[in-house]
Amino acid sequence: MNDFMAAAIEEARRGMLSGEGGPFGAVIVRSGEIVSRAHNEVLATNDPTAHSEVNAIRRASALLGRFDLSDCEIYSSCEPCPMCFAAIHWAKLRTLTFGCTKEDAARVGFDDEFIYEVIRGTAKRAQVSVHQAGRESAIGLFEEWERLSSKRMY
Amino acid sequence: MNDFMAAAIEEARRGMLSGEGGPFGAVIVRSGEIVSRAHNEVLATNDPTAHSEVNAIRRASALLGRFDLSDCEIYSSCEPCPMCFAAIHWAKLRTLTFGCTKEDAARVGFDDEFIYEVIRGTAKRAQVSVHQAGRESAIGLFEEWERLSSKRMY
Numbered sequence: 001m002n003d004f005m006a007a008a009i010e011e012a013r014r015g016m017l018s019g020e021g022g023p024f025g026a027v028i029v030r031s032g033e034i035v036s037r038a039h040n041e042v043l044a045t046n047d048p049t050a051h052s053e054v055n056a057i058r059r060a061s062a063l064l065g066r067f068d069l070s071d072c073e074i075y076s077s078c079e080p081c082p083m084c085f086a087a088i089h090w091a092k093l094r095t096l097t098f099g100c101t102k103e104d105a106a107r108v109g110f111d112d113e114f115i116y117e118v119i120r121g122t123a124k125r126a127q128v129s130v131h132q133a134g135r136e137s138a139i140g141l142f143e144e145w146e147r148l149s150s151k152r153m154y
Numbered sequence: 155m156n157d158f159m160a161a162a163i164e165e166a167r168r169g170m171l172s173g174e175g176g177p178f179g180a181v182i183v184r185s186g187e188i189v190s191r192a193h194n195e196v197l198a199t200n201d202p203t204a205h206s207e208v209n210a211i212r213r214a215s216a217l218l219g220r221f222d223l224s225d226c227e228i229y230s231s232c233e234p235c236p237m238c239f240a241a242i243h244w245a246k247l248r249t250l251t252f253g254c255t256k257e258d259a260a261r262v263g264f265d266d267e268f269i270y271e272v273i274r275g276t277a278k279r280a281q282v283s284v285h286q287a288g289r290e291s292a293i294g295l296f297e298e299w300e301r302l303s304s305k306r307m308y
Contacts, residue, residue, distance in 0.1 A: 005288035012295055019306065023299040043306060047212050048221040048244040049203070058201050067202040077292045082273055083240035089269045089281055090202040090237060097285045099292025108296045109307055115243045119236055119273050127243055131251045134159035138231045138253025141166055142262045145177040152173065152197060153263055 004029050004075040005099055007037060012052065012077040015039025022110055026052040026076040028060040028069065028093075035072060036060040052076065053084035057091045067154070068092050078105050081112040082119055158183050158229040159253055161191060166206065166231040169193025176264055180206040180230040182214040182223065182247075189226060190214040206230065207238035211245045221308070222246050232259050235266040236273055 004027055012025030021040030028036045038055035042048060053076050061067050073095035074088060079102040088096055102112060117123035145151060158181055166179030175194030182190045192209030196202060207230050215221050227249035228242060233256040242250055256266060271277035299305065 002287055006291065009288065009291055009295055012292075013298070016295070016299055016302065016305075019304065022308075023295050042221055043308060046215050046219055046221045048215060048223070048246075049208050049211060049241045054203050057203060061200050061202060065200055067196055067200045069202070077295060079286075081240060081244075083237050083244060085273065086235060086237035086240065086266075086269045087203045089272070090235075092202075093282060095283045095285070097287050099286070099288045100296060101286070101289070104289070104293055104296060108299055112240075115240045116273065118243070119239065119270065120275075128247060129249045131249070132233075132253070132255070133156055133251050134163065134253045135255070135258075137160065137163055138166075139258055141163055141170070141177050141231060142254060142258060144167070145170055145262055148170065150173065151170075154176075154197060 002075070002097070004034065005077070005097060007034060008052075008075045008077045009099060011037045011039045015041065015052070018044075020044035021050065021052075023108070024052040024076070024078050024110075026056040026074055028056045028072050028074050030060075030064075030069075030072045035063060049083065051081065051084050053080050054087050057087055057093075061091065070094060073097070078102070082115045156229070156251070158188065159231075159251060161188060162206075162229045162231045163253060165191045165193045169195065169206070172198075174198035175204065175206075177262070178206040178230070178232050178264075180210040180228055182210045182226050182228050184214075184218075184223075184226045189217060203237065205235065205238050207234050208241050211241055211247075215245065224248060227251070232256070232264075236269045 036059035041050040070092040190213035195204040224246040
């Protein structure tokens with residue numbers, strides 16, 4: 001097996017055995033070297049967004065001092081949930097390698113299919129009730145943004 | 155307009171004018187009171203996951219000392235991206251109210267449709283090259299998790 005996947009799995013094992021979160025780990029690699037290692041820390045931090053891939057991205061970005069990780073790749077012990085998969089896109093990572101599938105994860109109690117279904121529009125029941133309000137004011141903010149001369153696009 | 159949406163828009167304006175990130179803000183509300191306020195901080199922190207909704211969730215979770223925000227609701231100045239939308243589900247928030255649509259955001263330079271398309275399976279071109287490797291080892295970790303007597307499910 002690939003050394004980077006082995007490192008992601010080892011990181012997952014550390015997090016699981018320390019009780020910091022579920023059995024998930026990820027590493028971010030640049031030029032053949034591991035930049036960051038992270039595991040799920042939802043239980044340790046009470047942060048529901050502290051999944052291994054998000055944590056690995058946050059750490060790599062902090063270490064490299066940039067939000068663009070397009071020269072990096074990510075290895076995750078499991079197929080990412082939609083939050084992490086989208087985070088991988090925002091970080092501009094070009095390559096994702098995962099070990100277990102999301103179906104494997106569901107079998108041990110971590111099922112994210114309901115979120116995938118909501119996003120795909122195939123969910124039978126929504127967990128979140130979604131409403132729109134105040135667009136007239138919110139759109140004014142976007143107009144201010146367009147006029148803002150000091151802005152930095154990204 | 156709803157006071158909470160007004161607060162989310164004001165928070166977005168603060169972040170935009172301070173140069174910390176794009177024009178996006180969110181607040182989390184519990185029992186009619188604002189628990190947390192946040193704006194996009196991608197530029198200020200170099201963290202590509204520092205969107206307003208994720209930041210608001212992190213802050214509310216830290217303040218309340220729990221990852222389950224099912225007694226809270228979120229107001230966002232703009233329709234959430236897939237990362238934030240999934241984060242809202244992981245946080246178990248029951249109600250989401252947004253101001254601008256994602257089409258409005260795309261018109262001012264913040265287009266997340268490519269991520270929605272990848273998740274829906276309708277993307278013509280993928281940004282991220284996705285591979286699977288090492289499932290035999292990764293699945294062993296899930297088997298260890300199942301045997302782990304000390305684990306806390308969540």
